Amino acid sequence: MKFSLVICTYMRPQSLIELLNSVEDQTVYPDEIIIVDGSRDNRTKQVLGQNNFRNLYYHMVDDKDRGLTRQRNYGIGKTADDIDVVCFLDDDIILEKTYFEELIKTYDLHKDALGVGGYIINEIKWHKVEADSYKASRGEYFYDGFKRKDGSRFVLRKRLGLDTDVPPACFPEFGHGRSVSFLPPSNKVYEVEQFMGGVSSYRKEVFDKIGFSHYFEGYGLYEDADFCFRLHKLGKQYVNTAARCEHHHHPSGRPDKFKYGKMVVLNGWYVWRVRHPNPSFKARFKWNFISWLLTAIRFLNIVTTAKPKEAFMEALGRTSGWFKLIFKKPKTANAEQV
Incomplete structure (x- = not known):
């Protein structure tokens, strides 16, 4: 299989170089590496010019294409015609040597796979x-x-009897499921409904039918879940826990805690309704109850954590987002193609 690697980056030149060095060490190397740079300076371009990575193509974008989902769509449009699989990595990821070998192998093992996610190993013990x-x-x-x-x-x-009733990386009717991080490091391949966009891949043909949604501007919290839930209606997706990498969370480019808390609720509601457009009354009640429970926990964190201001601002953001849902719910994009 021929595959492209698309890396969307923003003001993180050193993290990007560390990622590309780990790509250089891969047992299977991408047929093309497409850098989509939304930075507001030339540092990333300059650092790349000081290195020599094979098959690398650099693109700097302006405001109309800046932001994670827009940069991803831009990168897809720059891939070669004969590419079979498009891979995406966040710019603060470090790969184990066999990451791409294991990831691409999954498409041979599961001919029905439309998307395959990688597995982050350094966040959970x-x-x-x-x-x-x-x-x-x-x-x-x-x-x-x-x-x-x-x-x-x-x-x-x-x-409280509110735990999820489906496997990890699947989405219960009331939302609030367990993420990919609850899949163990078993080296197995699991069928899922969602995986993390920062360690993802898709057959290129799926982009003839769907793309990353413009609803998710800027930081784009849960944009990966939105894409996976729409892709779920077209076919199967998997996570290969042998396709291993590390995620070194870079602090730059992340929203303030109030905005983040607001996005948790609004974007969380949005992707819930993309996956379950017509939930039952019981599921609606549970989604709202859990949302308020998590907000209350963040308010409690004001006195239980070392960062009380961050906890307070996130809790306020979550509260603001929930009240906004009362008066103006987002329009979900169940039929949206971009």
Whole structure:
């Protein structure tokens, strides 16, 4: 298979170079690397000019194409005609040597795959459990022979009977599911409904039918879930936990906590309705109840964390987003093609 790597970047030249160095070490190398730079200075262009990466094509975009979803659509348009798979990586990712080998192999193993996600290994500590009959405590999460510490939010939700009723990386009718990070490092391939856009890939043919939505401007929180849920209506998607990488969260380019909290609620509602356009009354109640529960936890974090101001501003943002839903809900794009 011939595949392209599209990297959308913004004001992170050093992180980008570290990613490209890990791409250079791959056992299987991209047929083209397309850099879509939304930076407001020339530092990224200058740093790339000081290096010599194979098959690399650089594009700087202006305001009309700036922002994650717009830059991704721009990058897709620059791929060669004979490309089979388009891969996307965030610019603060570092790959293990066999990342692309394992990722592309998945399309051969699963001929029906329209998209395949990679697997981030440095954010969660998992433990292998030998006993098949292992019973996780309330403070643990157990899946497919592995356990990890469960988040306090999920522990509380379990106490209230509000935990998800579907596997990780799938989306229950009431939303608020467990993400890809709840899939264990088993080296297995799992069928999913969503995966992270920063370590994603898709057959190029899917972009003849759908693209990344313009609803998600700038930082684009949950834009990857939106795309996956629309793709889910067309065919199957997988995560290969052997396609491993590390995510080194770079602080630049991220929104302030008030805006982030507002996006969590508004964009969260949006993608929920893309996946489940007509949820039952019970599902609606649970979505709203969990949203308020998570907001209350962020207010509580004002006195329980070392960053009380951040917790307060995010909680205010979540509250603002929820009240905005009362008066003006976003128009979901179930039929949207861009």
